[in-house]
Amino acid sequence: MSIDEPMATAADEPHPEIAGLVEMMGATPVPELSSLSPEGARQFSKEMFPEADEPEPVGDVMELSISDEGIPVRVYVPESDGPYPTLVYYHGGGWVIGDLDSHDETCRVLASEADCMVVSVDYRLSPEHEFPIPLEDCYTALEWVFENAESMQVDTDKVLVGGDSAGGNLAAAVALFARDNGGPEIARQVLVYPVTDHSFDTPSYEENGDGGLLSRDDMEWFWDQYLRDEVDGKNPYASPLKAQSLEGLPPATVVTCGLDPLRDEGAAYARRLEEAGVPVTHHNYEDCIHGIAQFLADPMDLSRSRELLADVTADIRSTAE
Template sequence: MSSKTPTDVTAADEPHQEISGLLEQMGAAPAPTFHSLSPEGAREMINAMFPTPEEPEPVAETMDLSIGDDGIPIRVYVPEGEGPYPTLLYLHGGGWVVGDIDLYDATCRAITNEADCMVVSVGYRLAPEYEFPTPLEDCYTAAEWVFDTADAMQIDTDNVAIGGDSAGGNLATAVTLLARERDGPTFDHQVLLYPVTDHEFDTTSYEENAEGYLLTKADMEWFWDHYLRDDLDAMSPYASPLKAERLEGLPSATVATCGFDPLCDEGAAYAARLEDAGVDVTHHHYDDAIHGIAQMLVEPMDLTRGRDLIDDVATDLQRVFD
């Protein structure tokens, strides 16, 4: 089920049957938790969890590039047809600690084809080697690159969106806040998939989904501890966008939340704050889904709810780009 009411974030009686089956399989052969591992161990574990398909979903073209003074890797996915192309700058999830361009390849390919747009995926530097705000500044550099190289890359600057999932959603919100304050890149839309929006752990969804649905409360505390330098960072709106004093003037937004996700309530709260600030918001709530479904597009975890989310995102992007 997907609803578009920003306040409707209740969970279903139980997860979707495919998700329940996946959780049962994982429970039969339990893996270590993120918070029990070193960052290096967590990266190895998540790479093993999400297999690389033998034949990736085809797109017209892909380009692996390096940008900025620090050599930030990006991968550009080009759709069929002729440019200039509407474009989505995509920032991957992984709690700022794990994840990379390769891990989100299937997600970006699916969005490219379903939304018929170019996707620029950013391999920002990870914590704890690079703490806040370095990953954010890497993403801001990528945002500037999209506009600075628009002619050469065949990017339609009248139709550029920014988005990401989980920690990537957090970074996307923060880039839009930075761009507003710095009079920087102007985005037409933001796509926030079950985003991290606040350094707090006291919501109902944190209490009800603390364990048992892949992402746990203890995991999120571990991720935050690696990302932030100190407690003062946690109060910054560029780390906790829900703490921003004002959200007026930000791009229209697609916000997705999942019923069995510790982050559900803070995502819904951010959607409501945006709407209160006069921002046009479409909120998709998947009451029977768990955190991470946008990434679960490759067998053996090619989930219906993951495909539903990609379809909804593509529909919203096409509406904006039209």
């Protein structure tokens, strides 16, 4: 799908909170991720996002290992009684960085505010494990949730998949794979500023490719780590926007940010879902940059981030009712 015109609106300036954050970060030299090794990028990311001093309370947290590959998952149980609506969550980080800890507070807020169980998946990272291995791990986690529904108190009529950035890409791909292979029935896909296309020619890349927390160079580097070759980039399980048909997919929540290089491909995916008859709720935060779903701990605890998650949790609650 060629995107020649902006698919979602963008503010002239970022939200004042975000502008202050960007200014604060700009005061310290920040290396381009593409200049680092994968391990160096992971270490830099850990230092960039502090842990919350007082994490969002939930009913319980369980650390488990699933499948023959020993995929770690962290399960956040709400304070209510089961069986639980359950969100299988895939963290962002360009398939290269991020882990259970980087998205701990995000998952806690989702579990608490949406009153659902969240299963956060520590899928294997690239380039050590290239496409399709991270996707296979994510799909394995979805199957595990259904296979262990009784012991985990999962309401199998209300299982959602979701993620941010590369995690949104993986959630969309899991939904496609489940549809194509007669897999588990997913109640909703929650795609927060998702990567949907191995392409860099959108207006939002032109407008936002040099600033914020994500640049065009970063995304090109991430894709290079994830894919085995250019042919993989044409595979709809890597680039969901390239899927021939989106009919029959679960209802979707799609979040985009106006000042994000990924804005237009996320909005284009929302539009294609709608055209395929899939119910879609598209939230566009025109004054926000990429990555704000993680800005939940001082000194980066932003009200705009919590507003975004409030909209997402409202959609999850509507699915769970």
